Amino acid sequence: MSNPEAPHRVVVVGGGFGGLQAVRGLRRAPVEVTLIDRRNFHLFQPLLYQVATGALSPDEIATPLRAILKRQRNVRVVMGDVRRFDLDRRSVVIDELPNGDQGVAIEYDTLIVAGGSRYSYFGHDEWQRFALEIKSLESALAVRRRIFTAFEAAEIEQDPVRREAWLTFVVVGGGPTGVEIAGQIAELARDTLPRDFHAIDSRHARILLIEASGRILPAFPARLSARAARALERLGVTLALDTEVVDLDQRSVCTRDPDGTTGHVPTQTIVWAAGVVACELAGALAAATGTEPDRTGRVAVREDLTIQGHPEVIALGDMVSVHDTTGKDVPLPGLASVAMQQGRYAARAVRARLRGERSPPFRYVDKGNLATVGRARAVADIKGIQISGTLAWMTWLTVHIFYLIGFQNRLLVITRWAFSFVTRGRGARLITGSAHAAAEADVVSAAPERKNTG
Numbered sequence: 001m002s003n004p005e006a007p008h009r010v011v012v013v014g015g016g017f018g019g020l021q022a023v024r025g026l027r028r029a030p031v032e033v034t035l036i037d038r039r040n041f042h043l044f045q046p047l048l049y050q051v052a053t054g055a056l057s058p059d060e061i062a063t064p065l066r067a068i069l070k071r072q073r074n075v076r077v078v079m080g081d082v083r084r085f086d087l088d089r090r091s092v093v094i095d096e097l098p099n100g101d102q103g104v105a106i107e108y109d110t111l112i113v114a115g116g117s118r119y120s121y122f123g124h125d126e127w128q129r130f131a132l133e134i135k136s137l138e139s140a141l142a143v144r145r146r147i148f149t150a151f152e153a154a155e156i157e158q159d160p161v162r163r164e165a166w167l168t169f170v171v172v173g174g175g176p177t178g179v180e181i182a183g184q185i186a187e188l189a190r191d192t193l194p195r196d197f198h199a200i201d202s203r204h205a206r207i208l209l210i211e212a213s214g215r216i217l218p219a220f221p222a223r224l225s226a227r228a229a230r231a232l233e234r235l236g237v238t239l240a241l242d243t244e245v246v247d248l249d250q251r252s253v254c255t256r257d258p259d260g261t262t263g264h265v266p267t268q269t270i271v272w273a274a275g276v277v278a279c280e281l282a283g284a285l286a287a288a289t290g291t292e293p294d295r296t297g298r299v300a301v302r303e304d305l306t307i308q309g310h311p312e313v314i315a316l317g318d319m320v321s322v323h324d325t326t327g328k329d330v331p332l333p334g335l336a337s338v339a340m341q342q343g344r345y346a347a348r349a350v351r352a353r354l355r356g357e358r359s360p361p362f363r364y365v366d367k368g369n370l371a372t373v374g375r376a377r378a379v380a381d382i383k384g385i386q387i388s389g390t391l392a393w394m395t396w397l398t399v400h401i402f403y404l405i406g407f408q409n410r411l412l413v414i415t416r417w418a419f420s421f422v423t424r425g426r427g428a429r430l431i432t433g434s435a436h437a438a439a440e441a442d443v444v445s446a447a448p449e450r451k452n453t454g
């Protein structure tokens, strides 16, 4: 039982897009906030692919949570991995604390959970060893190591067949991340690297983008998908549409067309940007409430983002599916803007409750959809207005700089982009870790997330 004199305790799990907005929205509220994250930094995931291709450095897209919140007096930051929720005792259980402690319980009056998502390998978790995702900073760095190691290996490879495999880059998934990474690898090969290598012509690198549906960027209007496809092809990316990945390993990808024809692509570099499932915290919350997560692992929340039967527990962002009063799923995209709006809504809801008021249901304000294809090329669908090319790219640039946390980061990124734009260079082309042991090391560093244990 909490002391009625003591300040209201809000525990926020996850310092990503949603959680951070919730914490910031409570800065003037008479509450004690505890923010728990397994990382000590907030990560700007939309620019991870630029780290993976050497355009930006990790510290330019990640900011320590303590630095972001240093002026917010009512918050304490705890680095640890939340494993369980005890909703009856109103506590969360943390493992992997930096001092080695495990199983530490932290009590709350209100709990806000925003743990995000992870990539799904469609039931083939063993593929993760060979097809790296771009989701965490570690995995982006692992992809960077693979890409630049492949060019180094091709440079010294005498066997032409093996050289071709080193120079073949396969990206699986034609959503915004797949399109962005394929475009960046193509620009890297075409614009940045040709003068760095002498035995190979990096412009001959083959970049294959595999998409199971009939068009790339399926969430965009068909006209913009077609424009993005043309822009990618002009950059030298080969599109394999209506093509399913049926198997892959360290040296190749096997595909199947709709007519059943199978293909075999020898490659040493596979980047995975296909389906997404909720993080394991969604399963833990569902288990704590005796409900079943949906087929993408998301836990159901009501219109006010609370868990059924637990008005003191709010969950939001990529890990939830919102249900209206009739129980129908309200479809929302897995975007930072959704998580951020939900985080701000959660803070307002807590403040309203402390005043004894009820909040109206959460309503998402759709501000549009953006994806870059390459240098000065992008597509944007903003409230039905469809733009592409340089104007869309400028919009993309402005939005990303605006949302990037921290003045210093904004300045660094603008400077870096301006420099790269003029020189077509990429300053962060470093291979860190052992290139020989690249594959093994990648497996370790690319899998920081635990599997969804339900």
Ligand SMILES: Cc1cc2nc3c(=O)[nH]c(=O)nc-3n(C[C@H](O)[C@H](O)[C@H](O)COP(=O)(O)OP(=O)(O)OC[C@H]3O[C@@H](n4cnc5c(N)ncnc54)[C@H](O)[C@@H]3O)c2cc1C
Residues within 6 Å of the ligand: 013, 014, 015, 016, 017, 018, 019, 036, 037, 038, 039, 041, 042, 043, 045, 046, 047, 048, 049, 080, 081, 082, 083, 114, 115, 116, 117, 134, 135, 176, 177, 279, 281, 316, 317, 318, 319, 334, 335, 336, 337, 339, 370
């Ligand atoms: C490569 C990439 C590109 C993207 N590009 C765009 C884009 O251009 N535009 C856009 O709108 N969206 C984009 N997204 C999607 C966007 O990043 C997500 O929708 C958004 O991050 C979801 O916010 P969230 O708060 O739900 O989760 P996240 O921002 O992922 O935050 C989750 C936080 O929870 C922490 N956490 C997870 N589990 C635990 C645990 N057990 N214990 C403690 N802490 C935990 C994590 O460390 C993390 O800090 C992109 C995503 C990726 C991966």
